[in-house]
Amino acid sequence: MSRPEPPPRALDHIQSLPSWLAGRVAARGRDLVAEAIAAEGLKLPHHAVLAAVADEGPMAQADLVRRLGFDAKDVVLMLNHLERQGLLVREPDPRDRRKNAVTLTSMGAAVLERCARLADEANDRLLTSLGPDERRTLVSLLARVAED
Amino acid sequence: MSRPEPPPRALDHIQSLPSWLAGRVAARGRDLVAEAIAAEGLKLPHHAVLAAVADEGPMAQADLVRRLGFDAKDVVLMLNHLERQGLLVREPDPRDRRKNAVTLTSMGAAVLERCARLADEANDRLLTSLGPDERRTLVSLLARVAED
DNA sequence: GGGATTCATTGGGAGGTCCAATGGTTTCGA
DNA sequence: TCGAAACCATTGGACCTCCCAATGAATCCC
Numbered sequence: 001m002s003r004p005e006p007p008p009r010a011l012d013h014i015q016s017l018p019s020w021l022a023g024r025v026a027a028r029g030r031d032l033v034a035e036a037i038a039a040e041g042l043k044l045p046h047h048a049v050l051a052a053v054a055d056e057g058p059m060a061q062a063d064l065v066r067r068l069g070f071d072a073k074d075v076v077l078m079l080n081h082l083e084r085q086g087l088l089v090r091e092p093d094p095r096d097r098r099k100n101a102v103t104l105t106s107m108g109a110a111v112l113e114r115c116a117r118l119a120d121e122a123n124d125r126l127l128t129s130l131g132p133d134e135r136r137t138l139v140s141l142l143a144r145v146a147e148d
Numbered sequence: 149m150s151r152p153e154p155p156p157r158a159l160d161h162i163q164s165l166p167s168w169l170a171g172r173v174a175a176r177g178r179d180l181v182a183e184a185i186a187a188e189g190l191k192l193p194h195h196a197v198l199a200a201v202a203d204e205g206p207m208a209q210a211d212l213v214r215r216l217g218f219d220a221k222d223v224v225l226m227l228n229h230l231e232r233q234g235l236l237v238r239e240p241d242p243r244d245r246r247k248n249a250v251t252l253t254s255m256g257a258a259v260l261e262r263c264a265r266l267a268d269e270a271n272d273r274l275l276t277s278l279g280p281d282e283r284r285t286l287v288s289l290l291a292r293v294a295e296d
Numbered sequence: 297g298g299g300a301t302t303c304a305t306t307g308g309g310a311g312g313t314c315c316a317a318t319g320g321t322t323t324c325g326a
Numbered sequence: 327t328c329g330a331a332a333c334c335a336t337t338g339g340a341c342c343t344c345c346c347a348a349t350g351a352a353t354c355c356c
Contacts, residue, residue, distance in 0.1 A: 010199035019177030021290035026174035029167030051158035098303040138289045142169035246334040
């Protein structure tokens, strides 16, 4: 007779939930991208800050806070770092002396471009086990779940 | 004439990467499940510990560490918490006095069952915008990416 | 003109993840 | 058989991320 073998199932069940799987994929993707752009001296949120500044020209730090949803304190620290690296500059805004006008330098633009490529390559590595159609499907489904 | 409007594209590009989208979905799923099982006084890793103990009977803490990939220190703290709540017990293993035999209590089994249901419901809320087929597709794709 | 709001900055706290060291115990080979 | 090596649970602490509160300067709006 076979034993009942009731079920080692509770943990398997948790680990097959969408929330758990998404967490695993996100952690792996995070690590891959972080490792890739570390070659340019950036961490993930720094990359996002650089991209936002590149897109929306000279902008105040409060605009960055709103656009990215980051904490104001952390934005200050990241800008300190990025400014020390020469990737952007903070200048007083003559129209509103409370604000700093944050602008990308040409060096910042170059680093951003290289980081974009590195991040793409890291995502390719993340999805190696999926074909092109499957990748598009995954991105589409994730986007719909994420946008709620 | 239309302006050139070169591109506010760098940030959009980052935020449409699979790694970014998975991060958003994972964060939302994490919050939903965490909020759900908080009703039972558990956090996410505590839930996993409870499930592992339920599955693999009386087990040593080192086995939990290996099975879950958690840090030994954190397992100690979680077990302290779970034992204080009466959800499991630590007893000396007579076969190896270095080990603690960790066993679920009936109260722990009951809490685990309720948490499993709560976690399922939270995942349903996470995926409200997807149909049944799409949910299966998403889980399948995530599982393949996660298992590498 | 003056109160409320916004801005950048600073300080600090909560939670999660990880590594190192300790004392007690077992294992296994010389 | 006995001693070195490995394993066990526990403790302490470092680091990072995310979040909130308070400050002083500047602006807005009534």
